[in-house]
Amino acid sequence: MFEKHDLFKLVSVSFVQQVYDVTKFLEDHPGGDEVLLSATGKDATDDFEDVGHSDSARDMMDQYYVGEIDISTIPKKTTYKPPNQPHYNQDKTSEFIIKLLQFLVPLAILCLAVGIHHYTKSS
Numbered sequence: 001m002f003e004k005h006d007l008f009k010l011v012s013v014s015f016v017q018q019v020y021d022v023t024k025f026l027e028d029h030p031g032g033d034e035v036l037l038s039a040t041g042k043d044a045t046d047d048f049e050d051v052g053h054s055d056s057a058r059d060m061m062d063q064y065y066v067g068e069i070d071i072s073t074i075p076k077k078t079t080y081k082p083p084n085q086p087h088y089n090q091d092k093t094s095e096f097i098i099k100l101l102q103f104l105v106p107l108a109i110l111c112l113a114v115g116i117h118h119y120t121k122s123s
């Protein structure tokens with residue numbers, strides 16, 4: 001039988017890695033939740049080994065074991081693509097006409113008022 005330590009080496013050759021769901025362990029992890037969160041979604045073998053976890057820590061891992069994953073199937077980099085948004089009011093013509101009317105209508109009213117005033121005054 002391989003020890004867990006050896007298993008990590010073996011799996012890195014075959015591109016198969018063990019997956020651990022540490023969600024329920026976040027609050028109880030003696031090293032804190034931040035280190036765990038920073039190690040999620042990726043190969044955390046080096047992070048785990050660098051700390052020099054004790055044998056009891058390695059035994060605890062079994063509780064959080066989920067299964068195996070072939071890391072060659074995981075895309076190297078995921079880029080965020082925003083969902084296709086419908087392009088509202090692509091035709092700018094109506095927008096332009098509204099702006100023109102907003103300017104012309106008050107001008108026409110003003111001209112009309114001045115005209116009426118002028119006409120009534122002179123007559």
Ligand code: HEM
Pocket residue numbers: 020022029030031032035036038039044047048051052053054055056057058060061064
């Ligand atoms: C299921 C996975 C993990 C388990 C069960 C676990 C368990 C433990 C335990 C029991 C300790 C107390 C010290 C010991 O007994 O060795 C510990 C400490 C620690 N762990 Fe983890 N750990 C896990 C994953 C990780 C990962 C992935 C990291 C790094 C990203 C990490 C970083 C640390 C750190 C920094 C400490 C504190 C060491 C110290 O203060 O001496 N652990 N962990």
